[in-house]
Amino acid sequence: MIDFKKFEKYSRPGPRYTSYPTAPEFNTNFTENNLIDKFKNQSDDRPLSLYTHIPFCRSACYFCGCNVIFTSKEDKKTRYVEYLKKELKILAKHINTNRIVTQMHFGGGTPTFLEPSQLKEVLDAIKGTFPNFADDAEISCEVDPRFFTKEHMDVLKEAGTNRLSFGVQDIDPKVQQTIHRIQPFETTANVVQIARDAGIKSVNIDLIYGLPHQTKESFAKTIKQIVTLNPDRLAVFNYAHVPWMMKTQRKFDETTFAPPSTKLELLKDTIAFFTSNGYKMVGMDHFAKPEDELFKAIQKGELHRNFQGYTTKGGADLIGIGVTSIGDGVDYYVQNFKDLKVYEEAIDNNHLPVFKGYSLNDDDILRQYVIMELMSNFSLNIKRTEERFKINFKEYFDDAIISLKEFVDAELVIITDDKISVSQTGTLLIRNIVMPFDAYLNNIPEDKRRFSKTI
Numbered sequence: 001m002i003d004f005k006k007f008e009k010y011s012r013p014g015p016r017y018t019s020y021p022t023a024p025e026f027n028t029n030f031t032e033n034n035l036i037d038k039f040k041n042q043s044d045d046r047p048l049s050l051y052t053h054i055p056f057c058r059s060a061c062y063f064c065g066c067n068v069i070f071t072s073k074e075d076k077k078t079r080y081v082e083y084l085k086k087e088l089k090i091l092a093k094h095i096n097t098n099r100i101v102t103q104m105h106f107g108g109g110t111p112t113f114l115e116p117s118q119l120k121e122v123l124d125a126i127k128g129t130f131p132n133f134a135d136d137a138e139i140s141c142e143v144d145p146r147f148f149t150k151e152h153m154d155v156l157k158e159a160g161t162n163r164l165s166f167g168v169q170d171i172d173p174k175v176q177q178t179i180h181r182i183q184p185f186e187t188t189a190n191v192v193q194i195a196r197d198a199g200i201k202s203v204n205i206d207l208i209y210g211l212p213h214q215t216k217e218s219f220a221k222t223i224k225q226i227v228t229l230n231p232d233r234l235a236v237f238n239y240a241h242v243p244w245m246m247k248t249q250r251k252f253d254e255t256t257f258a259p260p261s262t263k264l265e266l267l268k269d270t271i272a273f274f275t276s277n278g279y280k281m282v283g284m285d286h287f288a289k290p291e292d293e294l295f296k297a298i299q300k301g302e303l304h305r306n307f308q309g310y311t312t313k314g315g316a317d318l319i320g321i322g323v324t325s326i327g328d329g330v331d332y333y334v335q336n337f338k339d340l341k342v343y344e345e346a347i348d349n350n351h352l353p354v355f356k357g358y359s360l361n362d363d364d365i366l367r368q369y370v371i372m373e374l375m376s377n378f379s380l381n382i383k384r385t386e387e388r389f390k391i392n393f394k395e396y397f398d399d400a401i402i403s404l405k406e407f408v409d410a411e412l413v414i415i416t417d418d419k420i421s422v423s424q425t426g427t428l429l430i431r432n433i434v435m436p437f438d439a440y441l442n443n444i445p446e447d448k449r450r451f452s453k454t455i
Helices: 004-010 032-041 074-094 116-129 150-158 173-178 185-197 216-227 247-251 260-276 293-300 340-348 362-377 382-389 398-403 405-409 426-437
Strands: 048-054 101-108 133-143 163-169 202-209 233-238 280-282 286-288 304-306 309-311 317-321 326-329 332-336 354-359 379-381 413-415 419-422
Touching: 004 260, 004 426, 032 074, 032 332, 032 354, 048 116, 074 116, 074 317, 074 340, 116 150, 150 185, 163 185, 185 202, 202 216, 202 260, 216 260, 233 260, 260 280, 260 286, 260 426, 280 293, 286 293, 304 362, 317 332, 362 379, 362 382, 362 426, 379 382, 398 405, 398 426, 405 413, 405 426, 419 426
Parallel strands: 048 101, 048 317, 101 133, 133 163, 163 202, 202 233
Antiparallel strands: 233 286, 280 286, 304 309, 317 326, 326 332, 332 354, 379 419, 413 419
């Protein structure tokens, strides 16, 4: 029996590590010229991954930490589609658009808040700019079930979409009312059926634990209902409470949140339920059926992590399209302007809308590899890392090894001469376990770290 009360001490501010270095290290010293230089130095043999950000939502979901614009005005959406097309034309001047595309993802906001005709316009513009999609390319879209129709599905299917991710978060009426997202179970069931009828073979459902008024009992009912929809994948995220960044989260009464020990028990119960119903845990917060390629990737130690979460499509340069979107390459990260007006002004002046970014040095690339391997596959081959980076691992990371001792003593981590392995219980604390390898985080006092709690 695990004593989760003892784990409360690990509830500390820490990154989710969708990147390393993490977003707070991005800065405005990285400019459009830097990005153009990076594009010039990219290998034409490396494939591309395309991410398009659609920022609009009709109303606020109070838990949300995404960059969104609330609107019901049609002209805003029409205008944004035109600017996406202009941005694509500018990108085409600086990058080889004939490279193979292995992944295309639409995120938001609510991508399907666009009208089906507008969505088709964007998809046609992207495919017109980047014509060479791999036969097995993953083409995916985030979907708010409240704004999804068969007409949307027809457009996405015509474009080759093969994976949809439906946002649900929780089914409990009291939780839904508190988070300002009323979404009856029937609404979700109907859109999942639309996807299945269209032949979508990879359906993901997003849930969040740690929301106001959630209990072990109420969330158990949610996951029991969700599994009746037979999703191929599930993402069960830890709610990130960052009210200093997201004003809508200030509406929550923090006394309605479960304590860290209860959240860990809730996660443990969720893992037990899904694994007993034919799913395998993948990475930090995902579940997949054994036949799903996500699970096959972790079996081979080939799972990757990026700004869209876990993926099987590694080794690609990510191109971010749209306001606030993020891209990356072998040795850089870049983010577009977050302010829509500033984004438009840059494009009107024929500039890539670069807001900020980061160029990685050799130490960054090494630590990025270590952190992402542990976050993705819960293990690290020390010998392979030494050969790849020409280092003595335990000398280079002597401070991190010392910091990991408390996890070793708690039987959450095993360190041998050849490998670092995280135990099944340790996976619940994987963010804490990789933090000692973060050179930037360790320079910030804990009370100054502006991240959500790890538990």
